[in-house]
Amino acid sequence: MNKRIEEARAIIGNIKKVKLGFFPTPLQRLDRLSERLGVEIYLKRDDLTGISQFGGNKIRKLEYLMAHALQVGADTIFTYGASQSNHAMQTVTACRRLGLHPVLYLTDLIGSDQENPYGNLLLDRIMGAEIHLEPSDGVDMMVAEERIREKVKMRMDTLKAEGRTCYEIPMGGANAIGSLGFSEAYVELAEDLQRIGKKAQYLYHATGTGGTLAGLVAGKKLLQSETLIRSIGVGIGGEGYEQRVVHHANGALALLNRPERVLQEDLAVIGGYYGEGYEVPSREGSRALRLLAEMEGIFLDPVYTAKAFSGMLDHIRKGVIEKGSTVVFWHTGGATALFAERKILGEIFR
Ligand SMILES: Cc1ncc(COP(=O)(O)O)c(C=O)c1O
Numbered sequence: 001m002n003k004r005i006e007e008a009r010a011i012i013g014n015i016k017k018v019k020l021g022f023f024p025t026p027l028q029r030l031d032r033l034s035e036r037l038g039v040e041i042y043l044k045r046d047d048l049t050g051i052s053q054f055g056g057n058k059i060r061k062l063e064y065l066m067a068h069a070l071q072v073g074a075d076t077i078f079t080y081g082a083s084q085s086n087h088a089m090q091t092v093t094a095c096r097r098l099g100l101h102p103v104l105y106l107t108d109l110i111g112s113d114q115e116n117p118y119g120n121l122l123l124d125r126i127m128g129a130e131i132h133l134e135p136s137d138g139v140d141m142m143v144a145e146e147r148i149r150e151k152v153k154m155r156m157d158t159l160k161a162e163g164r165t166c167y168e169i170p171m172g173g174a175n176a177i178g179s180l181g182f183s184e185a186y187v188e189l190a191e192d193l194q195r196i197g198k199k200a201q202y203l204y205h206a207t208g209t210g211g212t213l214a215g216l217v218a219g220k221k222l223l224q225s226e227t228l229i230r231s232i233g234v235g236i237g238g239e240g241y242e243q244r245v246v247h248h249a250n251g252a253l254a255l256l257n258r259p260e261r262v263l264q265e266d267l268a269v270i271g272g273y274y275g276e277g278y279e280v281p282s283r284e285g286s287r288a289l290r291l292l293a294e295m296e297g298i299f300l301d302p303v304y305t306a307k308a309f310s311g312m313l314d315h316i317r318k319g320v321i322e323k324g325s326t327v328v329f330w331h332t333g334g335a336t337a338l339f340a341e342r343k344i345l346g347e348i349f350r
Helices: 002-013 031-037 058-071 086-098 119-126 141-147 149-161 176-196 211-223 241-255 283-296 305-318 335-339
Strands: 027-029 040-045 076-082 101-108 130-135 166-169 202-207 228-233 326-331
Touching: 002 176, 002 211, 027 176, 031 040, 031 283, 040 176, 058 086, 058 166, 058 176, 058 211, 076 086, 076 149, 086 101, 086 119, 086 335, 101 119, 101 141, 101 149, 119 130, 119 335, 130 149, 141 149, 149 166, 176 211, 176 241, 202 211, 202 305, 211 228, 211 241, 228 305, 283 305, 305 326
Parallel strands: 040 326, 076 101, 076 166, 101 130, 202 228, 202 326
Antiparallel strands: 027 040
16 A cells, blocks of 8 residues: 555645645544544544635645646636635635635525625635625526526626636536545545554545545545545435536546546445535534534534534444544534524524
8 A cells, every 4th residue: 555655645635736735634543532432433524724724625626637737827716616715715715815806606505695705705805805696596406507607707897807817616616626625535544543653444525516525535545455444415406417527536536647537336425414504504514513522522513524424424324334444534624604694504403
């Protein structure tokens, strides 16, 4: 494995990136929870990636996406998401760090108060991002993104006429370039595990737009690793989801000039822990969020990581994860949602 890790590092090292985050992020053993559940659980702390105090998984993707943006001479970055998008907020931090102008088209699923914003929308405002908040009218995120295309095009044309060069990052940074960040992350995890002399049987994480998953499976191919990746679906799925993930993963491998290919059967996207909808908390998610906070002093977020963690806990309870196994849960960030509109957090104390 040692040699493969070194080779994978070298292969990924050939691709240009800008240094934005604090890496490697810690791999932290959850001592008390592991003892209680009879499974050794490690948390990969990508909530601590930086750039700001409020990190998350998108910083890894942005290191590659922003390098590409700079390479093509961009000075203005467009991106998309919900009003409380973690991806959008992290993109703004990256723009500010690099001196670029951030333009956000955000879909308002929860009726945000623009005069009195909370959570990520507040942070976006503090950083002075150009924010276009669009009503959702009850459609899902993918449909909403399609509907704003015309407005985006008009705004881009105006900016171009002013001499600006615009670069678009898709929702969640989910494309082949962004996924490279998580192929590198997979190699980083292999290095972490090697350092502490552990093998992980399972890796759990929340999958949304699918860029994180695409990068992880591509990284796993690169290393020929045997860890089972289980991806808990937390929304933004829809038709053709797995095909899109495979497409991004293979796009990342192609950028790395590698012959390996990811197939749909390499993915294990698990439903059943999403609850009633995106930005709608689930009871099991709220319990998982409280459990980790009470036992380890670490916060999950209600939209992504708490739902995914509840899936992992359920698998432990049901024996889908055997006692004595070693499991890594990838903490992808998002805790700013704790301070967003209260309906995102829901009845946390019940
Ligand atoms: C906190 C958090 N966890 C997980 C995800 C899912 O990552 P991805 O969109 O790459 O599937 C996201 C973003 O969508 C997120 O903000």
